[in-house]
Amino acid sequence: MPADDRRRRRATIHDVAAEAGLSHGTVSRVLNSERYVSATAQAAVEAAIAKVGYVRNTAARNLKTQQSHAIGLVVHEPHSLFLEDPNIGAILLGTNEILSNADYQLVSLVIDSDRDSARVAEYLRGGFVDGVIIVSARSGDPIAHAVASIGIPAVFVGHPPDISGVPFVGIDNVSAAASITSRLIETGRRRIGMIASALDRDSGQDRLSGFRQALGARFDSSLVVEFPLYSYDSGLEGMRELLTRDPTIDGVFAASDAIGAGALDALRAAGRSVPGDVGVVGFDDSAWAMRCQPPLSTVRQPADELGRMAARSVLAQLKGEPDVPEAMFLETSIVWRDSA
Amino acid sequence: MPADDRRRRRATIHDVAAEAGLSHGTVSRVLNSERYVSATAQAAVEAAIAKVGYVRNTAARNLKTQQSHAIGLVVHEPHSLFLEDPNIGAILLGTNEILSNADYQLVSLVIDSDRDSARVAEYLRGGFVDGVIIVSARSGDPIAHAVASIGIPAVFVGHPPDISGVPFVGIDNVSAAASITSRLIETGRRRIGMIASALDRDSGQDRLSGFRQALGARFDSSLVVEFPLYSYDSGLEGMRELLTRDPTIDGVFAASDAIGAGALDALRAAGRSVPGDVGVVGFDDSAWAMRCQPPLSTVRQPADELGRMAARSVLAQLKGEPDVPEAMFLETSIVWRDSA
DNA sequence: GCACGATCTGGGAACGATCCCACACACCGG
């Protein structure tokens, strides 16, 4: 397997110019579709490009223009959740769609440890990317602070509680949580608990707030358990805990579908029927929700559209558009299935 | 949100040289840890770098060295499966781990349509990446052929049936499939069917071959149904079809866990018990397998290690190492749960 | 004391684009 001279010298703008019988300046003008190019020159250059098989050298372009034409997507999530969280994939695809249409390359950066965190901060500072989109930052997140201090165009997907001045896109977690909790109330549940999670992020905090708000005076803090991760295991353990705290519990709001799935399995193991004995609702409308037994009622959030919005916002900042909104909220809806 | 002069001029190698009282040539030598640099010069340069906050300009470096220091990861998969396939995420993380240690940037490219396919081929040809890793290519895949013809260092994860001369990493799907099928035979199943899928890839073909091989003379082609996608829906529909073809069916090999999950739900809907009436086995050991009712017995494949191996192979090719093996197989194991 | 190699350093020439200035020409109105 020789890695030697397989790739021969690539054609440059000068080769194109020579082929077309024009100067490299004119070729550059055609490439960047600037004004003041005659139709004949345009045609000649295009023919020459096709003939010599020219493709633009990005490194040279980037060097001269002092841009990278790349946007970073920073995902701060343990590996295990990165693999399972369906929202992240959808955000990634949505972002990629917008950016590639705008001729920007998406570069994904996964942070799984503090070491990664420092390396990524360095990377962002190094001019490798023209802008950055940050997914699932927590409060006190070093990356979030680094970004805010570098002054690079940035957007958060979800809003870290302790940063301001950086635009973000998100959903209204408070009202979404309140509205799905109401469902439990309306269907006659009396003892309603919550398995909360990720309280170091806005999503976690806000879902708890919404839950509390919907219950009003009936809110009972002893029926709330908290876990760091939006995971199946949190749901399993959380539900067990809630059952011991109050065996008469008849409604549960799980802060994510994964948690909901865990709760469902814990309830089954404890011999409770759903929705007969206990009503359960989740959050995300991920693949989990549909596959549970019984299928989970949940909040659907438009993750792909969040990704698109974030991408559009960075591009707008890059173009220097004057009024890039700092807060952008997208609508959620509720999907009713069988679990409540 | 002004995008104006927030990022002031970055320090260059010349600024460092001036600060250290040395020439830019010497600074470059330190940066690339070449020979013939005195200890004092080394120290002076390092101090100067820290003082002026220098970070290397990659565009300039890439321009001069004619490299991009980036590796492409091409995933050829419909969006829906990209989100759900746990192997892809694990491959991505494994790859990223090795590459970032070697100071290479991973660039993910998702192909969801023929249009994408052409654009990505163009991208690879454009010198944006020094090498490429291709996941889940099918036979007749234009990207696979493009890569083979460009002559760029490349590795396949899984082997497209109609390409040769390009290294690949993979698992032995034939023997893994044979061995899990044997389990069904050993536990006394008599009428064993398969829901096959993705026959345009080596994984799909080989799992079918392994199944056939394990059954030997008892193989009955009427008990094999085929679907293009490794999806839950394929499992649902496939199981229904198998039940109509032969209601006495008592064993099923699903070509993936997602298919297995679908099959399980179809069996439940048809009133069959698992593993009582029918034994079911899957492939992948994904999150699906654990969450099914009952949990699925399945083949575990080391997806993260596949990603690492692929990355190592591209790096080896890049370094011009002489004997990069063309075929690399990793061991699989079988996880016994309750479904068979 | 001198030739010679090894070590270290300085500085110029690329790499391949973009950007800008200078110039050529056409057209128009007064």
Add this chain to the structure above:
DNA sequence: CCGGTGTGTGGGATCGTTCCCAGATCGTGC
């Protein structure tokens, strides 16, 4: 016929590195 404006084109300077060549210095062996 002349100045001015709008088009179109050529070619030089430049971005920040790496690479290479030339030269300086220092030992070391004869």
